[in-house]
Structure formats: structure tokens, C-alpha cells
Amino acid sequence: MKVEFDFPLKAYNTFGMDVSCARFVQIDRAEEIPMMGDVFDAPHYILGGGSNTLFTGHYEGTVVHPVFRGIEKADEAGDSVLLRVAAGEPWENLTEHCRLNTLYGLENLTGIPGLVGSAPVQNIGAYGAEAKDCIVKVDGYYTDTLQPFSLSNEECRFGYRDSIFKHELKGRCFITHVWFRLSTLPRFNLTYKALAQAMEGHEPTLDNVSETVLAIRNSKLPDIRKIGCAGSFFKNPVVDAAQYTALLARFPDLVSYPAGEGQVKLAAGQLIEKAGWKGRREGDAGVYPLQALVVVNYGNAKPDEICQVYRQVIADVQDLFQITLTPEVNIL
């Protein structure tokens, strides 16, 4: 374990916010966690890859950052393999491990930044797949009792960008390991339109599906090494059928997806674009020109400038559609 005080966080958040925290604790081994009662009794924030967090200023508490890694084959049965993956493992290492070992299931999630321990919290998803499709269970410690937990997929109550870790267990858990079941037999999910179109005429393989997913991502999303952002800033909103029908009369080209009985999910990116924000820039803060769901820092944007942009986006979408967008990123 390493402990630092008044620690700069610029390199620890993909938005590139130049802020600091009062104390920074790096966890090198999962076994250190039960000895950290003093840290968890005071204000703290568990920070993975910092790719889904917006720091709005100096953080007065302790930032806890896991760096323990490891991808372990825990079991092999029939046509599947069970992997136990440590929280500090970069997600990209996991998808690459699967590609190199011919394990199917996570290829549509290639290229997502962040650490494995964060994946179940917001049930990361892209191109028709979600982490929950392969997660078997999630292990960790309750930070209030320091007792270990192991929650099954069902107990995690996964939903769209959602899980129990964002509700009842919010701020009460330190995830140490995530267990994934991957198929050893080809099993592709090509339901997402742009992926299906790009794969047309090609026999799908782990290599070409991963490459295609990366190409689609790169065509729409900024390279976080060059432009600060946290991926989709907002969740896609869900509205009831009556509101959807009324909106459709005003906006006949509205993109929608079924979201359970009487519910329709809309594309926040399209709403933001129609509200005039796509590509709009205010100083160094703005909305990405190729995907309006992404709020970006073009260089030296201050947290206040990013906040001003995202709040104005919410206000303008509200005015035009009477829909309140909810941020998907954690705002601290």
C-alpha cells in the first residue's frame, strides 16, 4: 500500500481535470483492504481507471486506487472457461487475453477504457453487449464491516448502465475480483446495426470482430490519450409510450429502442444534436463533433467550464423535449 498526501489527480482521470485530493491510497494487494478501516470510515472514493469520473474540484477525502492485477483460469468445463480477474486489471488486457486465448463473449466490449473492478458497477456496455452477459459473480469487501462478499450475477441486479453497486451498495463495497464465464465455441453477437453492416460478407472471428468494434469506436469516440472525456457523459433516457408518441409527431426521425412494457429508450446523442450542441465549443470545453453524447476537454478546461457545458446541455434538451438527461459519469 502506498499513501500520498495532497496528491495530483490529472493523470488519474481521463477528463484531464487538473485537481488534487487530500490523500491518495494505492492498494497493491486485495488482502490490504480489510486493514483499511480508518480510510473507509472517513470520506473516500474508489477510483478505477478514472474514465467515468468528473472531478469538479479538489477532493477533500481519500482517493483509493486498486492496482492489483491478474487474470486466472479458475475452471474449464464443457465449452466454457471461468476467469477470475483482479479489480486493478485494465479492461483492455482482459479483452486482449480473451482474443489471444480464443475465448468468446467480450469481443464487442473491446476498446472500453477503465479497470475490471469498475465494469460491474455501471455494467459497461457497447455494440449490443453488456458486461453482465459474461459476469458470473463479483467478490469484494464491504467497506463498513470489512467483511468479504460474493454476489452472484442475479444478486448484482444488473440493468442498463446500472447495478446494485449504484443503489443499496453505493459507497459500501470494494470490488476485488470479477468472475467471467467465456465460451470456447464461436458465439458472436452481431445485433448492433453498424457492426452487422461492417461484418457483412466476412466470416466473423475474434480478430475481425474486435478490429471492427475498434474501428467503429474510433470513428465516433475521441481518443482519450488526445482529447479529455469520460465516454458517454449521459445515459440514454427512457420515456413512456405516450411521451414517445407525442415526441414522434414533432420529430419523426427520432431513434428509439424498446425498453420494457410501455417504455421506450431514446438516443441522448440525437436529442443533444437536435438541441444544437453537437460540435459546440465554449473555450476548451464542448460537445464532441462526431458523437454528441460525449462532453470533451480540448486541453485546459477547468471543472467549472465542463460543468457549465453539461448543465446547459441538460437545460436545452429539457426545453426542447421535456426530457431530463441524467449524467452517466460520477460527478464528484
Ligand code: EPU
Ligand atoms: N446519434 C445522433 N447524434 C449523435 C450521436 C448519436 O443522432 O451525435 C444517434 C445515432 O445516429 C444512432 C443513435 O443515436 O442512431 C445511437 O447512437 P450510437 O449507436 O452511437 O450509440 P449511443 O446510444 O449514442 C451507446 C453507449 C456507448 C456505446 C454505444 C455503442 C450509452 C450511454 N452509450 O451510445 O457507450 O459505445 O452505445 O454501443 O449507452 C460509454 O458508455 O461511455 C459509451 C461510449
